[in-house]
Amino acid sequence: MTQPRGGFGRAGVQFLSEEEKTNAPKVTWVLLKRIGCYLKPYRLQMALVLLTITASSMLGVLPSILTGRIIDQGLIGRDFSLLVQLVLLSFGVTLLANGIAVIESYINTWVAQHITYDMRNTMFQKLLLLSHRFYTSNNQGDIITRMTSDISGVQSVILGTLTSILSNTITLVVALVAMFQKNWMLALLGIVIVPLFAIPTQRVGKSRWSLTMQVQKSNDKINGILNETLSVSGQQLVKLFTNEQSEYENYRKANEAMTKLNVRESMAGRWFRMTINTVTTIGPMLIYMAGGYLLIRQDTSLTVGDITVLVALLTQMYRPVNTLLTIHVDVVRSMALFTRIFTYFDMKPEVENPQNALKPEVIQGTVVFNNVQFAYEPGHLVLKDIDFRLDQGHSIAIVGPSGSGKSTMVNLIPRLYDVTAGQVSLDGIDVRKMDLYTLRQSVGMVTQDTYLFNGSIRENLLYAKPEATQDELEDACKKANIHDFIAAQPMGYDTLVGNRGLKLSGGEKQRISIARVILKDPAVLIFDEATSSLDSISEDLIQEAIAPLIRSRTSILIAHRLSTIMAADEILVLKKGEIVERGRHEELVSQNGVYTELYETQFHHALDKIQHSGSSS
Numbered sequence: 001m002t003q004p005r006g007g008f009g010r011a012g013v014q015f016l017s018e019e020e021k022t023n024a025p026k027v028t029w030v031l032l033k034r035i036g037c038y039l040k041p042y043r044l045q046m047a048l049v050l051l052t053i054t055a056s057s058m059l060g061v062l063p064s065i066l067t068g069r070i071i072d073q074g075l076i077g078r079d080f081s082l083l084v085q086l087v088l089l090s091f092g093v094t095l096l097a098n099g100i101a102v103i104e105s106y107i108n109t110w111v112a113q114h115i116t117y118d119m120r121n122t123m124f125q126k127l128l129l130l131s132h133r134f135y136t137s138n139n140q141g142d143i144i145t146r147m148t149s150d151i152s153g154v155q156s157v158i159l160g161t162l163t164s165i166l167s168n169t170i171t172l173v174v175a176l177v178a179m180f181q182k183n184w185m186l187a188l189l190g191i192v193i194v195p196l197f198a199i200p201t202q203r204v205g206k207s208r209w210s211l212t213m214q215v216q217k218s219n220d221k222i223n224g225i226l227n228e229t230l231s232v233s234g235q236q237l238v239k240l241f242t243n244e245q246s247e248y249e250n251y252r253k254a255n256e257a258m259t260k261l262n263v264r265e266s267m268a269g270r271w272f273r274m275t276i277n278t279v280t281t282i283g284p285m286l287i288y289m290a291g292g293y294l295l296i297r298q299d300t301s302l303t304v305g306d307i308t309v310l311v312a313l314l315t316q317m318y319r320p321v322n323t324l325l326t327i328h329v330d331v332v333r334s335m336a337l338f339t340r341i342f343t344y345f346d347m348k349p350e351v352e353n354p355q356n357a358l359k360p361e362v363i364q365g366t367v368v369f370n371n372v373q374f375a376y377e378p379g380h381l382v383l384k385d386i387d388f389r390l391d392q393g394h395s396i397a398i399v400g401p402s403g404s405g406k407s408t409m410v411n412l413i414p415r416l417y418d419v420t421a422g423q424v425s426l427d428g429i430d431v432r433k434m435d436l437y438t439l440r441q442s443v444g445m446v447t448q449d450t451y452l453f454n455g456s457i458r459e460n461l462l463y464a465k466p467e468a469t470q471d472e473l474e475d476a477c478k479k480a481n482i483h484d485f486i487a488a489q490p491m492g493y494d495t496l497v498g499n500r501g502l503k504l505s506g507g508e509k510q511r512i513s514i515a516r517v518i519l520k521d522p523a524v525l526i527f528d529e530a531t532s533s534l535d536s537i538s539e540d541l542i543q544e545a546i547a548p549l550i551r552s553r554t555s556i557l558i559a560h561r562l563s564t565i566m567a568a569d570e571i572l573v574l575k576k577g578e579i580v581e582r583g584r585h586e587e588l589v590s591q592n593g594v595y596t597e598l599y600e601t602q603f604h605h606a607l608d609k610i611q612h613s614g615s616s617s
């Protein structure tokens with residue numbers, strides 16, 4: 001079954017331009033076998049499809065052959081009862097062929113849907129395992145395109161291309177055999193004109209492929225524009241920079257390009273169809289002429305019925321020839337789709353659960369960084385020789401100028417990235433040797449750009465602990481200082497948070513995310529403090545919420561406020577990826593170094609507030 005497909009693929013590549021040839025994927029056995037793997041579980045159904053296609057294609061040719069007998073024996077032979085029988089038979093055969101075709105399309109759709117169901121699941125599962133870096137460096141639109149249109153493309157391949165090759169080949173072969181049986185000379189005559197439409201077919205195949213690619217690109221561009229401008233933040237950006245007009249122009253241009261392409265694409269088909277229509281009418285005319293000549297002048301055994309059958313078969317033959325001549329474009333396109341999908345399937349997650357992973361029963365929460373180095377890109381160290389020990393139940397504040405590597409450092413603990421050199425360990429176990437699930441269960445993070453998904457507050461909280469009871473939710477929210485706010489909402493815990501939680505203020509979002517982390521109850525808590533986006537009341541509420549949390553578990557605080565910094569057992573001062581100073585506030589402030597500078601520029605202005613919040617916690 002794979003043979004003709006490979007064959008067509010190889011033959012087809014000749015019709016593509018140089019550029020398209022280089023871009024076209026190689027149809028290799030490995031690729032075909034791999035595609036075969038996805039079909040394998042459905043081989044029984046595929047065999048059924050094969051059987052039904054064969055049956056319906058063969059039966060489909062039969063009425064044309066019966067026409068000959070209807071004319072010769074029924075009409076010319078003036079045998080009415082035979083005529084009725086033949087007409088009924090012809091009708092019955094057509095009915096049967098169409099009935100089988102319906103069954104075939106049902107099984108085929110079922111198989112195609114199930115194969116893409118499997119592929120979508122595999123892809124989503126794969127995407128969930130891919131590392132953080134994959135998501136920070138890939139375009140979200142591209143990823144979604146793979147998930148949606150690429151996989152749907154595959155579905156149409158299975159549904160269309162494969163069956164089209166099969167049914168058209170069968171129809172063609174049956175029609176050819178029948179034609180040659182009737183009269184080989186006339187059959188040859190009919191076939192002679194095939195090259196007449198094979199040439200325009202080649203040209204259309206060529207332009208169709210490159211037009212499809214262009215349409216695809218232009219589609220991507222429009223999607224990109226929509227994605228960027230119609231998101232909440234994108235819209236805000238457009239409004240605040242009053243770029244509506246230029247965004248509109250951008251969109252209009254892309255839209256115009258797309259419209260032109262669409263017109264070209266459909267026109268390419270029109271000219272093609274016109275040529276084909278003209279050529280396909282020449283064929284029958286030729287047969288009438290030559291057949292008539294043989295019948296009238298040469299006194300052959302050929303009958304009127306035979307000529308009619310030949311004409312009918314010839315017309316029936318053109319469609320499959322025409323389809324098979326352009327199908328290579330679909331085959332190459334589908335191979336490209338499979339190749340794109342398989343590229344994703346083959347991606348190795350950078351951070352993986354190790355083999356023989358260690359799974360401690362209880363995590364105490366001692367974090368040690370041992371000569372840790374880290375680079376996002378080879379040769380560009382973002383962290384250099386980071387060395388510290390954070391004992392269970394203690395807390396560390398990391399301070400430093402923006403871009404000094406604070407977030408990078410904490411991201412190494414739950415293995416969002418792996419160290420370039422050195423070691424990060426939790427309870428004495430290298431995090432790379434620990435079961436990833438256990439590790440990530442033990443680390444809770446409250447980040448600056450809190451992410452709440454579009455749903456209710458309750459749903460967002462339950463994300464951390466699906467089985468949590470209402471009491472547990474309320475308890476966590478009370479600790480996070482957000483319960484009163486939630487209770488005051490008309491819908492209470494069922495209040496919807498809006499797209500990315502944008503219906504809530506920054507402080508409310510952050511306190512909900514603190515409640516979420518409290519529900520998770522991790523051994524190690526990482527808190528990335530918001531820099532300046534919060535007002536002092538919100539800050540105080542957050543401060544009140546995190547102070548007891550910090551006291552009760554191992555905590556790492558990326559801190560910008562003196563109150564938080566002073567609450568920590570140790571302060572690490574980071575500059576350009578290195579710990580340049582460490583100690584407690586009093587020691588550091590007198591050193592006249594980076595900390596003193598930070599203190600004077602960043603923390604100092606908050607001094608009044610510290611005293612206030614210091615007394616409240």
Ligand code: ADP
Nearest residue numbers: 136376377382401402403404405406407408409
């Ligand atoms: P901080 O949290 O102290 O502001 P970060 O840890 O976010 O600093 O960043 C440290 C450095 O690493 C910066 O120079 C930043 O540009 C770079 N960086 C951060 N994230 C990435 C990333 N995903 N890919 C490449 N470089 C990054």
